[in-house]
Amino acid sequence: MSNTKLALILAAGNGKRLAARSGELPKPLVRLHGKPLLEHVMRGAHQAGIERFVIVIGYRGHLIQQWWTSGPVRDLPVTWIENPEYLKDNGVSVLRAKPEIREPFLLLMSDHIFEPETARALLRQPLHDGEVSLAVDKNIDSVFDLDDATKVRMQGERIVELGKSLRLYNALDTGMFHSTPALFQALERAMFNWNCSLSDGLRLLASSGKFKGFDIGGAHWQDCDTPEALDYAKDIFAAVNLNTSARPQSIYA
16 A cells, blocks of 8 residues: 555646647546546546645636536545646646645646556555656557657666657656655756756656656556547547446546
Protein backbone atom coordinates (compact mmCIF):
# COMPACT_ATOMS: atom_id res chain seq x y z
CA MET A 1 0.00 0.00 0.00
CA SER A 2 1.37 3.40 -0.99
CA ASN A 3 1.69 6.27 1.46
CA THR A 4 1.06 8.75 -1.38
CA LYS A 5 -2.49 10.06 -1.09
CA LEU A 6 -2.24 13.33 -3.03
CA ALA A 7 -2.51 13.93 -6.78
CA LEU A 8 -1.62 17.03 -8.75
CA ILE A 9 -3.55 17.32 -12.02
CA LEU A 10 -2.63 19.81 -14.74
CA ALA A 11 -5.83 21.15 -16.34
CA ALA A 12 -4.90 24.69 -17.39
CA GLY A 13 -4.20 24.54 -21.14
CA ASN A 14 -6.56 25.78 -23.82
CA GLY A 15 -6.37 22.56 -25.87
CA LYS A 16 -6.26 24.19 -29.31
CA ARG A 17 -5.64 20.90 -31.12
CA LEU A 18 -8.85 19.44 -29.72
CA ALA A 19 -10.96 22.51 -30.51
CA ALA A 20 -12.87 20.69 -33.26
CA ARG A 21 -14.49 18.59 -30.50
CA SER A 22 -14.31 20.93 -27.54
CA GLY A 23 -15.54 24.16 -29.10
CA GLU A 24 -15.18 26.69 -26.29
CA LEU A 25 -15.13 24.09 -23.54
CA PRO A 26 -11.85 23.60 -21.67
CA LYS A 27 -10.23 20.34 -22.75
CA PRO A 28 -10.70 18.58 -19.37
CA LEU A 29 -14.47 18.72 -19.92
CA VAL A 30 -14.40 17.05 -23.35
CA ARG A 31 -16.32 13.80 -23.05
CA LEU A 32 -15.07 10.26 -23.50
CA HIS A 33 -17.83 7.65 -23.38
CA GLY A 34 -20.17 10.24 -21.90
CA LYS A 35 -17.92 11.53 -19.10
CA PRO A 36 -15.42 14.40 -19.01
CA LEU A 37 -11.78 13.47 -19.38
CA LEU A 38 -11.07 14.98 -15.97
CA GLU A 39 -13.65 12.73 -14.35
CA HIS A 40 -11.94 9.64 -15.77
CA VAL A 41 -8.58 10.88 -14.49
CA MET A 42 -9.90 11.68 -11.00
CA ARG A 43 -11.80 8.43 -10.65
CA GLY A 44 -8.83 6.43 -11.87
CA ALA A 45 -6.53 8.11 -9.36
CA HIS A 46 -9.04 7.60 -6.57
CA GLN A 47 -9.27 3.90 -7.37
CA ALA A 48 -5.49 3.78 -7.16
CA GLY A 49 -5.59 5.11 -3.59
CA ILE A 50 -5.51 8.90 -4.02
CA GLU A 51 -7.62 10.76 -1.47
CA ARG A 52 -6.90 14.46 -2.15
CA PHE A 53 -6.41 16.49 -5.31
CA VAL A 54 -4.68 19.72 -6.27
CA ILE A 55 -5.90 20.81 -9.71
CA VAL A 56 -4.31 23.64 -11.67
CA ILE A 57 -6.78 25.41 -13.95
CA GLY A 58 -6.42 28.23 -16.46
CA TYR A 59 -8.41 28.46 -19.69
CA ARG A 60 -12.09 28.85 -18.71
CA GLY A 61 -11.25 27.28 -15.38
CA HIS A 62 -14.49 28.51 -13.80
CA LEU A 63 -16.37 26.01 -15.99
CA ILE A 64 -14.28 23.17 -14.58
CA GLN A 65 -15.00 24.31 -11.03
CA GLN A 66 -18.71 24.60 -11.80
CA TRP A 67 -18.73 21.08 -13.20
CA TRP A 68 -17.02 19.73 -10.07
CA THR A 69 -19.38 21.58 -7.73
CA SER A 70 -22.43 19.81 -9.13
CA GLY A 71 -20.78 16.76 -10.67
CA PRO A 72 -20.35 13.10 -9.69
CA VAL A 73 -16.87 13.55 -8.17
CA ARG A 74 -17.73 16.54 -5.95
CA ASP A 75 -17.09 14.37 -2.87
CA LEU A 76 -13.40 14.07 -3.79
CA PRO A 77 -11.53 16.88 -1.95
CA VAL A 78 -9.99 19.40 -4.38
CA THR A 79 -7.73 22.42 -3.85
CA TRP A 80 -8.02 24.66 -6.90
CA ILE A 81 -4.99 26.59 -8.15
CA GLU A 82 -5.38 29.18 -10.90
CA ASN A 83 -2.67 29.74 -13.48
CA PRO A 84 -3.43 32.94 -15.42
CA GLU A 85 -0.28 32.29 -17.52
CA TYR A 86 -1.71 29.08 -18.98
CA LEU A 87 -0.38 29.92 -22.44
CA LYS A 88 3.14 29.33 -21.14
CA ASP A 89 4.72 25.87 -20.86
CA ASN A 90 3.31 23.31 -18.44
CA GLY A 91 6.16 23.65 -15.96
CA VAL A 92 4.64 26.97 -14.94
CA SER A 93 1.41 25.18 -13.97
CA VAL A 94 3.34 22.68 -11.88
CA LEU A 95 5.14 25.46 -10.02
CA ARG A 96 1.84 27.18 -9.22
CA ALA A 97 1.04 24.20 -6.99
CA LYS A 98 4.29 24.35 -5.00
CA PRO A 99 2.82 26.17 -1.94
CA GLU A 100 0.21 23.42 -1.54
CA ILE A 101 2.45 20.34 -1.78
CA ARG A 102 5.05 19.25 0.75
CA GLU A 103 4.84 15.48 0.33
CA PRO A 104 5.23 12.87 -2.42
CA PHE A 105 2.45 13.13 -5.00
CA LEU A 106 1.03 11.58 -8.15
CA LEU A 107 1.35 13.99 -11.08
CA LEU A 108 -1.24 13.53 -13.84
CA MET A 109 -2.37 15.29 -17.01
CA SER A 110 -6.10 15.99 -17.35
CA ASP A 111 -6.16 14.57 -20.89
CA HIS A 112 -4.12 11.37 -20.32
CA ILE A 113 -6.39 8.39 -19.78
CA PHE A 114 -5.03 5.36 -17.95
CA GLU A 115 -5.97 2.17 -16.15
CA PRO A 116 -6.24 2.62 -12.36
CA GLU A 117 -4.03 -0.41 -11.78
CA THR A 118 -1.21 1.35 -13.65
CA ALA A 119 -1.27 4.24 -11.19
CA ARG A 120 -1.57 1.82 -8.28
CA ALA A 121 1.48 -0.11 -9.46
CA LEU A 122 3.52 3.07 -9.97
CA LEU A 123 2.70 4.25 -6.45
CA ARG A 124 3.87 0.95 -5.00
CA GLN A 125 7.40 1.44 -6.37
CA PRO A 126 10.03 2.76 -3.92
CA LEU A 127 10.60 6.49 -4.25
CA HIS A 128 13.65 7.91 -2.53
CA ASP A 129 14.19 11.47 -1.38
CA GLY A 130 14.68 13.87 -4.29
CA GLU A 131 13.49 11.41 -6.95
CA VAL A 132 10.81 11.42 -9.64
CA SER A 133 9.52 8.21 -11.22
CA LEU A 134 7.82 8.21 -14.63
CA ALA A 135 5.48 5.48 -15.88
CA VAL A 136 6.95 4.53 -19.26
CA ASP A 137 5.66 2.41 -22.12
CA LYS A 138 8.26 0.22 -23.82
CA ASN A 139 5.76 -1.14 -26.37
CA ILE A 140 6.78 1.56 -28.81
CA ASP A 141 5.29 0.00 -31.95
CA SER A 142 1.80 -0.11 -30.45
CA VAL A 143 1.59 3.56 -29.44
CA PHE A 144 -0.81 5.84 -31.31
CA ASP A 145 0.80 8.85 -33.07
CA LEU A 146 4.42 8.10 -32.28
CA ASP A 147 5.57 11.39 -33.80
CA ASP A 148 3.69 13.32 -31.10
CA ALA A 149 4.84 11.14 -28.19
CA THR A 150 7.59 12.23 -25.79
CA LYS A 151 10.46 9.80 -26.18
CA VAL A 152 12.57 8.47 -23.31
CA ARG A 153 16.03 6.93 -23.24
CA MET A 154 16.73 4.70 -20.27
CA GLN A 155 19.85 3.05 -18.90
CA GLY A 156 18.67 0.36 -16.53
CA GLU A 157 15.92 1.91 -14.45
CA ARG A 158 17.31 5.43 -14.82
CA ILE A 159 16.04 7.91 -17.40
CA VAL A 160 18.91 9.79 -18.99
CA GLU A 161 17.13 11.74 -21.76
CA LEU A 162 13.63 12.68 -22.85
CA GLY A 163 12.06 14.79 -25.56
CA LYS A 164 9.77 14.60 -28.58
CA SER A 165 12.67 14.83 -31.01
CA LEU A 166 14.97 12.18 -29.51
CA ARG A 167 16.45 9.96 -32.21
CA LEU A 168 17.63 7.21 -29.84
CA TYR A 169 15.03 6.05 -27.31
CA ASN A 170 13.70 2.86 -25.78
CA ALA A 171 10.48 3.97 -24.04
CA LEU A 172 7.72 6.57 -24.17
CA ASP A 173 6.39 9.03 -21.59
CA THR A 174 2.82 8.17 -20.45
CA GLY A 175 2.28 11.46 -18.60
CA MET A 176 2.04 9.82 -15.16
CA PHE A 177 4.64 10.58 -12.49
CA HIS A 178 5.27 9.68 -8.85
CA SER A 179 7.19 12.66 -7.57
CA THR A 180 8.80 14.17 -4.53
CA PRO A 181 8.70 17.97 -4.05
CA ALA A 182 12.23 18.02 -5.53
CA LEU A 183 10.49 18.47 -8.87
CA PHE A 184 9.59 22.03 -7.89
CA GLN A 185 13.20 22.94 -7.18
CA ALA A 186 14.29 21.43 -10.51
CA LEU A 187 11.67 23.49 -12.37
CA GLU A 188 12.78 26.66 -10.62
CA ARG A 189 16.37 25.99 -11.71
CA ALA A 190 15.17 25.36 -15.26
CA MET A 191 13.20 28.60 -15.48
CA PHE A 192 14.26 30.88 -18.36
CA ASN A 193 12.50 34.15 -19.12
CA TRP A 194 9.88 33.20 -16.54
CA ASN A 195 8.95 30.08 -18.47
CA CYS A 196 9.79 26.37 -18.40
CA SER A 197 8.35 23.04 -19.46
CA LEU A 198 7.98 20.01 -17.25
CA SER A 199 10.56 18.28 -19.44
CA ASP A 200 13.08 21.07 -18.72
CA GLY A 201 12.99 20.29 -15.02
CA LEU A 202 13.03 16.55 -15.56
CA ARG A 203 16.18 16.82 -17.66
CA LEU A 204 17.94 18.41 -14.70
CA LEU A 205 16.81 15.56 -12.46
CA ALA A 206 18.00 13.07 -15.08
CA SER A 207 21.45 14.68 -15.13
CA SER A 208 21.75 14.14 -11.38
CA GLY A 209 20.52 10.52 -11.49
CA LYS A 210 17.24 11.33 -9.75
CA PHE A 211 14.84 10.46 -12.60
CA LYS A 212 13.78 6.85 -13.07
CA GLY A 213 11.28 4.92 -15.14
CA PHE A 214 8.66 2.31 -14.30
CA ASP A 215 7.60 0.03 -17.16
CA ILE A 216 3.79 -0.28 -17.37
CA GLY A 217 4.02 -3.52 -19.35
CA GLY A 218 0.94 -4.13 -21.50
CA ALA A 219 -1.31 -1.58 -19.80
CA HIS A 220 -3.33 0.86 -21.88
CA TRP A 221 -3.02 4.66 -21.81
CA GLN A 222 -3.77 7.47 -24.22
CA ASP A 223 -3.06 11.18 -24.52
CA CYS A 224 -6.33 12.66 -25.84
CA ASP A 225 -5.01 15.94 -27.23
CA THR A 226 -6.37 15.62 -30.80
CA PRO A 227 -9.71 14.44 -32.23
CA GLU A 228 -7.96 11.39 -33.71
CA ALA A 229 -6.40 10.49 -30.37
CA LEU A 230 -9.76 10.89 -28.62
CA ASP A 231 -11.36 8.50 -31.11
CA TYR A 232 -8.55 6.01 -30.55
CA ALA A 233 -9.10 6.23 -26.78
CA LYS A 234 -12.79 5.41 -27.30
CA ASP A 235 -11.73 2.18 -28.97
CA ILE A 236 -9.07 1.01 -26.51
CA PHE A 237 -11.10 2.01 -23.44
CA ALA A 238 -14.43 0.47 -24.35
CA ALA A 239 -17.59 1.61 -22.57
CA VAL A 240 -18.52 -0.92 -19.89
CA ASN A 241 -20.94 -1.03 -16.99
CA LEU A 242 -19.17 0.04 -13.79
CA ASN A 243 -21.55 -2.03 -11.70
CA THR A 244 -20.87 -5.30 -13.47
CA SER A 245 -17.21 -5.16 -14.51
CA ALA A 246 -14.43 -5.88 -12.03
CA ARG A 247 -11.64 -5.05 -14.47
CA PRO A 248 -9.49 -2.00 -13.60
CA GLN A 249 -10.33 -0.33 -16.89
CA SER A 250 -14.02 -0.30 -15.93
CA ILE A 251 -13.38 3.29 -14.86
CA TYR A 252 -13.65 4.24 -18.52
CA ALA A 253 -17.40 3.64 -18.71
